[in-house]
Amino acid sequence: MxxxxxxxxxxxxxxxxxxxxxxxxxxxxxxxxxxxxxxxxxxxxxxxxxxxxxxxxxxxxxxxxxxxxxxxxxxxxxxxxxxxxxxxxxxxxxxxxxxxxxxxxxxxxxxxxxxxxxxxxxxxxxxxxxxxxxxxxxxxxxxxxxxxxxxxxxxxxxxxxxxxxxxxxxxxxxxxxxxxxxxxxxxxxxxxxxxxxxxxxxxxxxxxxxxxxxxxxxxxxxxxxxxIPGDISSAAFWLVAAAIVPNSSLTLENVGLNSTRDGIIEVLTDMGATLDISKGQSASHEEIGTVTIQSSQLTGLEISGSLIPRLIDEIPIIALLATQAQGKTVIRDAEELKVKETNRIDAVVTELKKLGAKIESTKDGMIIEGPTPLTGGKITTYGDHRIGMMGAIASLISTDAILLDDADCIAVSYPTFFEDYKLVTTGS
Known part of the structure; x- marks a missing residue:
């Protein structure tokens, strides 16, 4: 695509x-x-x-x-x-x-x-x-x-x-x-x-x-x-998109805000993102709410320890987020990424480097320097839905086109992703 x-x-x-x-x-x-x-x-x-x-x-x-x-x-x-x-x-x-x-x-x-x-x-x-x-x-x-x-x-x-x-x-x-x-x-x-x-x-x-x-x-x-509330791991891609595309504002409704899954919210907040969270009535023992985010200046930080299990699936898109933050972002204690759909440490670093990102892998994570303008290129998804969505969001800030070698893999977790992509990009 x-x-x-x-x-x-x-x-x-x-x-x-x-x-x-x-x-x-x-x-x-x-x-x-x-x-x-x-x-x-x-x-x-x-x-x-x-x-x-x-x-x-x-x-x-x-x-x-x-x-x-x-x-x-x-x-x-x-x-x-x-x-x-x-x-x-x-x-x-x-x-x-x-x-x-x-x-x-x-x-x-x-x-x-x-x-x-x-x-x-x-x-x-x-x-x-x-x-x-x-x-x-x-x-x-x-x-x-x-x-x-x-x-x-x-x-x-x-x-x-x-x-x-x-x-x-x-x-x-x-x-x-x-x-x-x-x-x-x-x-x-x-x-x-x-x-x-x-x-x-x-x-x-x-x-x-x-x-x-x-x-x-x-x-x-x-x-x-x-x-069932909306998946915060899917919402993370739009939260990052709105945070890094200038002059953006986006509202995500009916999002799950389970305290063991909300690490992406903490990272965005600590980086300086402009967030507004309105919690609704819980359903089936799960917290639900509405999140509104606006683009803003971001600052790099360290992500490690007990925070990692709360955002392990969001690390690919957090890595993209870090390429647009001022200073260094260090991700540690994320060895589990090596045994996901692919080795996500290697995959994320390899693909973001193709776009011009200043990113290096470590034994248990990665180090990203920003902010860095991203160019276009061909993204290999490795059949991994989260790598595919990361590449798609990168196209919103890249200077040239991005080609996904396998966009179909995104249907594993988000079959309507490109419908929502069109919705948020044509509204402007």
């Missing part, structure tokens, strides 16, 4: 699609509950369709009407053994969370993902599940997919997380729901807590104190109604 240089400014109001993390969980949890679960604001992306397809293959009825979804299930006890392989595509959330659920079921199944998923680490999930008594076979001692899982009765464990990962934490908690005894997960850094919030919404008793999450086994989920 060829994106010509942009001459105007950003204006308008955008409502980004539903949160991807919450959309996945609404399907998986609704499939575990006995009865009818309804969902509003579901993200109709490729990733989330993988969760739908997987639960359909174990006998759960899922009906989709635009962004409204109905899940009718007889409960996980009635899941049928699938006659087909469960294909999870590019979705790490589907793969890892479903592994935890299937491990404590009574059925045998096989999961496989696309080429990217087959390279992503699964041992961080399969090891604690095996400690609970799970029967899992996969490539290189269950380090990679495909994974063959024979569901069986598990026992709760007390597990200290070696890395901050909501997917790993969630897999253990979901396995612990049906396990004997108590499951305890100890986090060194707080990861996103959508699973804990949604389990509470489905009637599960779960405790959290000082990053220690405790769950008693033998609990069942009760059907619920889920309202």
């Amino acid at each position: 060829n994106l010509p240089p942009f001459q105007g400014f950003i204006r308008g109001t955008v409502q980004v699609p539903g949160d991807k993390s919450i959309s996945h969980r609404s399907i998986l949890f609704g499939a575990m509950a006995k009865g009818k679960t309804t969902v509003e604001g579901f993200l109709l992306s490729e990733d989330c369709h993988r969760s739908i397809e997987c639960v359909r293959k174990v006998g759960v009825q899922v009906d989709v009407d635009q962004t409204n979804v109905t899940i009718q299930s007889d409960g996980i006890e009635s899941w049928q053994e699938p006659t087909e392989i469960l294909y999870t595509g590019n979705s790490g959330t589907t793969t890892r969370l479903l592994a935890g659920i299937l491990a404590s079921s009574r059925i045998a199944s096989v999961m496989i993902g696309d080429e990217s998923i087959q390279k992503r680490p699964m041992k961080r999930v399969t090891d604690p599940l095996k400690q609970m008594g799970a029967e899992i076979i996969g490539r290189e001692n269950s380090k990679f997919t495909p994974l063959a899982i024979q569901g069986k009765e598990l026992s709760g464990i007390d597990y200290t997380m070696p890395v901050a990962s909501a997917q790993v934490k969630s897999a253990i908690l979901l396995a612990g729901l049906r396990a004997k005894g108590t499951t305890v997960v100890r986090e060194q850094e707080t990861s996103r807590d959508h699973t804990e919030r949604m389990l509470t919404h489905f009637g599960v008793k779960i405790e959290e104190q000082d990053r220690v999450i405790t769950l008693e086994g033998g609990q069942t989920l009760h059907p619920a109604h889920i309202v």
Whole structure:
């Protein structure tokens, strides 16, 4: 896709699609509950369709009407053994969370993902599940997919997380729901807590104190109604666009403002962005609000430590933001970027350098000097939706056209991205 240089400014109001993390969980949890679960604001992306397809293959009825979804299930006890392989595509959330659920079921199944998923680490999930008594076979001692899982009765464990990962934490908690005894997960850094919030919404008793999450086994989920806010990870691209394109002002409505996901808001504020946040009434145990941002002078800063898990998916667009900030921006403690859809440290640095950015990789992040004018060029997305969107936003400040080698990959999380791109750029 060829994106010509942009001459105007950003204006308008955008409502980004539903949160991807919450959309996945609404399907998986609704499939575990006995009865009818309804969902509003579901993200109709490729990733989330993988969760739908997987639960359909174990006998759960899922009906989709635009962004409204109905899940009718007889409960996980009635899941049928699938006659087909469960294909999870590019979705790490589907793969890892479903592994935890299937491990404590009574059925045998096989999961496989696309080429990217087959390279992503699964041992961080399969090891604690095996400690609970799970029967899992996969490539290189269950380090990679495909994974063959024979569901069986598990026992709760007390597990200290070696890395901050909501997917790993969630897999253990979901396995612990049906396990004997108590499951305890100890986090060194707080990861996103959508699973804990949604389990509470489905009637599960779960405790959290000082990053220690405790769950008693033998609990069942009760059907619920889920309202999904807009995905702040998707909103981040427009927040950055409005911050760096001169004379811009943009409002994002119905955005999720979960405190474990709002790192992008903190970074923009600390850089000097002009932000106005109006929090609305929470829905389904998730905070929602409206964010208005105007372009302004920005200053570089250090991003590290406990802030990283709250913005790990936003680092590609934060790197672009930093190219327009005065001074040095240092991103540390972000090794997790190396095991995303691609090695995002290398990908971000390589592609932004093509555009003239002063950016260097480090062993756990990157260093960016700004402000630097960006030229055009060809962006390789590596099939990574967030690299693709970063390139598209870069076209709004580049002196020449930007060519995306694969714009289709953006549909993984934001299928209407270019519709909103046109909306905010033609409004000027």
